[in-house]
Each structure stands twice: as structure tokens, then as C-alpha cells.
Amino acid sequence: xxxxxxxxxxxxxxxAEPTADHLELWDQETADLPELSRAETGSRFPGLxxxxxxxxxxxxxxxxxxxxxxxxxxxxxxxxxTVGPYFEGVHGAAVRTLTLPPAGADGRVTLPTLFSDQRPxxxxxx
Numbered sequence: 001x002x003x004x005x006x007x008x009x010x011x012x013x014x015x016a017e018p019t020a021d022h023l024e025l026w027d028q029e030t031a032d033l034p035e036l037s038r039a040e041t042g043s044r045f046p047g048l049x050x051x052x053x054x055x056x057x058x059x060x061x062x063x064x065x066x067x068x069x070x071x072x073x074x075x076x077x078x079x080x081x082t083v084g085p086y087f088e089g090v091h092g093a094a095v096r097t098l099t100l101p102p103a104g105a106d107g108r109v110t111l112p113t114l115f116s117d118q119r120p121x122x123x124x125x126x
Contacts (some may be wrong), residue, residue, distance in 0.1 A: 018062035020053035020107070045085070045114040051100075052107050059107030067111070069096040083119050087112050 026049055039045040053060040069085050082096075089095035094117070103109045 017064070018055070018060055018103075020055050020060035020063045020065075020103075022054040022057075023065065024052050024054075025049045026052040026108070039085075039114075039116040041116055041118050043116055045116065048111045048114055051103075051109040051111060053103045053109060054107055059103075059105065061103055061105045061107060063103040063107070063109075064099060065103070065109055066097060066099045069114075083117060085114055085116050087114060 051065065053063040053065065055063075067087070069087070084096070086094035086096050087098045089098065094115070098112065100109050100111070
């Protein structure tokens, strides 16, 4: 014996992108904000600490972060610089904006190696 068929509607929505309300450079050994490193011209910045992403004081796993290097004297929203510190992009090209891998379960994102070019400049911010 069969009963009446059930009819229903399903709506499928993509999952919301993970977000963070707080990003910080984090030194795991001291659990404090580390000293910013300096590099000689034409070299690499030694031992950059990871970023830690949090959302409401909890680790923000899966957050995607875009790092942009700008000269310290530039204002927010200005075009990326063409000189100064850089990340290596595809085929070793210098890039100053780079989308990093998603944050791990602990909210941590490892920064790639940052290189200095031949021009002396103030320490950049990421």
C-alpha cells in the first residue's frame, strides 16, 4: 500500500566565507607581538613570524588573506608599489600583492619569504 507522495522544495546556498575580526603577527615562542625584522638590500627578511587570524577570540580557520606590501609613506588604498620589498610570485617574479593559503585550524597563516630589493627604504608593513 502506497501513501501520497511528499512534495518539498530545497534551497542550496554556498557556505559563507570564513572571516576574521583580528589579524596579528604572532611569535609562538613568546605568544607576543614579535619585533619586526630588518634586511640588508638585496637579501631576504629573516624569520618572519606567522599571522594569527581570530574571529570573536577564537581561531579563524579557512580565512583567506591577501598580503600587500606598500612603502610606509603610502596611504591606504593607493596602488601597489613597484620598488621595495616583495614576495616571489610565479616563476620568481617580484610581486607585492599575494593571496596566502587559507588559515589552518589554529588560525595560523605562514608568511612566505619576503625579499628586499636594491633600494634602501623604511620597513614595510604587510
